[in-house]
Amino acid sequence: MLENLLVQGLSGLASASSLFLVASGLTVIFGVTRIVNFAHGSLYMLGAYLAWTLVTGLPRGHLGFWGGVLGAALIVGVVGVLIEVLLLRRIYKAPELFQLLATFGVVLIVQDVALLVWGPQDLLGPRAPGLRGATEVFSVRFPLYELFLISVGPVVLVLLWLLFHRTRWGTLVRAATADREMVGALGVNQRMLFTTVFFLGAFLAGLGGALQLPRESVNLQMDLAVIAEAFVVVVIGGLGSLPGAFLAALLLGQMQAFGILIFPKITLVLAFLVMAVVLVVRPHGLLGKAPSTQHAAGPVEPLLRPSPREVRLLGWGLLALAVAVPPFLGDYALIVLTEIAVMMLFAASLHFIMGPGGMASFGHAAYFGLGAYGAALLVKHFAAPMELGLLAAPFAAGLAGVVFGWFCVRLSGVYAAMLTLAFAQIAWSAAFQWTELTGGDNGVLGVWPSGWASDKLTFYYLALALCTGATLLLRRAIFSPFGYALRAGRDSPLRAEAIGMDGFRIRWFAFVLAAVAAGIAGGVFAYAKGSVFPTYMAIPRSVDALLMVLLGGVQTVSGPIVGALAYTWLHEQLMRLFELWRLFLGGVILALVLFFPQGLAGAIGRRGGRE
């Protein structure tokens, strides 16, 4: 028994090391550039793939292996520099979420490039020369390579510490982390600093990936798996804090190692639960500091007006078409149109808290998915009819909104967004691991509409009515006293409080409203597809919602609708026409971020000569 615990503890330490490598790069990049680099997981994956190519291509032996690992990390470092110079440098002034969107575009592109170059199959790397065997640790056999990995974490921490405390460059990095504007005012070459920081961060991610080679197979799912964990580590440790990241990586590694022994059912939930608890107790992470200096007030938000007449007429025209044309369309078109209606509501629900509320959510899919599961579980366990299922959907999502929202709206900015991500991952893990209730990965099948709505056209009209109705109600709410109060809290919390408004309760209620709306979308989606899977709550779906809102433009009223139309259509076409649709989608996202920073609706509005 004791030996067992020891082995678990040691393997927890080994995972902690690789996690720390990735997280340290992420946290350093965030500290200096304030960019939440979603593509960091992709750099990690690239590191692993490149190491596989180099190590298997180079002659066997120490030089081949270690040279390959180091070479892979260096190449990834250069890739990081390219990303910084070609993309991010152009958008440092853009809103935080646009930078996030851009890095997600990179994620999509890297996924398809990796697929193109290395193929879909898992790749197995060779063992590390000289560390192939196992050794006895307190009379327990333990792989040597794991012991080596355990030592890598602290060694890298010490090296980074020396780098940051003993070199001029490191001092500048620390100064920039503490107060970026001040460093700029002192005449430091920020461009050089940012580029080199990106090199270091990418190098560390690449090294983390490359060192995984002897441990596990290299595959295309590595990027999102590791980025979620790295986010957790960085947030628990405190954004920008290296020792914090190290501590959090240790904590998480051990939690996962022992979690398997103690709570095998909820290992996936565990990490995110820890993060949620830490953020509630210490809103800036274990060793993080509240951002002390905020010189520049946020950008002044433009006047929010109802869409101009022409746009509204166009909208009603589109709706008339959406009602009149479908009887003449085939099943495939009806399915696509139903999905567009659902996505429009999903996007509008996220926009409600992001635009007027100023709260970004990285985990909005949780409420979409919980709506879908709310309906599907009633079908599965109680054979409930569709009408009841569609009622249960917003209720389930709203309830989650009440609970999760209570935590999330206490925080702000990146921390709040991370907490929403954590809750979404908790919901996802529950759906994935609680097989008895949810069917796990196999999902819930047979979620079909009632007889009267089983025909594709009828169901399309039902979906259109529900989703358009709810979307229009959300539009209305934006210009209601409540919508204004929400915006008031975003524009000036000081003034809002000074005129008697309870910002917490207002944001909380908005969060619940958005969850309810997303739940309706999820419920309709469940019946449209006839089945519900954990992927409905996974990160990519949350990102879908973010993409739709950002493509449409956050600070416009018609934005989410335009965004949902454009994105769902584009997505569908790309998936149909191209094997490598991610590559194209990623390219389109980058183009949009670089050329239309106000989103599509914002760009159209500007072209029309409006403010």
Add this chain to the structure above:
Amino acid sequence: MTLAVEGLRKAFGGVKAVDGVSLSVAAGELLALIGPNGAGKSTCFNMLNGQLRPDGGRVLLEGRDITGMAPRKVWRLGVGRTFQITATFASMTVRENVQMALVSHARGTFDFLGALADRHAPRAMELLARVGMDAQADRACGVLAYGDLKRVELAIALANDPRLLLMDEPTAGMAPAERVALMELTARIAREGRIAVLFTEHDMDVVFAHADRIVVLDRGKLIAEGAPADVRADPQVRAVYLGTGHTHGVGA
């Protein structure tokens, strides 16, 4: 007395920022709170409106103890305020800013199905007319001139029929002519509506021209109080302001 403050104290670490300050403001009276930088004006102010919790002492509004109450609750009891750096809602029009204060006053904040456009618009225009901003009612607050923003803030502060107005440096950042106009407006509104006004101010011309009474703070303590003429003649005040006092070796 509309506002009565008794023995207010606040320390940050070892520094006694406010050390036993007592003062009172009557309805319709303009009381200026002045003192050199670091005298404790802002700390004192922030304790009155609930942003800071005092270490000791009491704040009474019309006899009711409001010490340490949250700002939004203090507002509900009839305290309007303006900020040193104006705080308005930039993504709304001037009228909508005032409407929001009225909506909150009527406890209609959580109405998410109605339209704000129908809520309290005439009353908002009335308030804007009082401060001379009705012509700009449809402009965005984000694009207004600074002096105009100060007027909008005053209209917002008047939305809940306040008994007391707390104005932190009401004329900071304004041109001299605008300063006089704004303070005359404030004085008129206060006297007509029997509203007590407590304001801090750096501009001594404004203070001596418009305050009914003046309270002078120095290093957390109240050193003088009285009519403008008396305060102007007070040797201790002169020492503090002219820097001739030997007690001020270290600038605040």
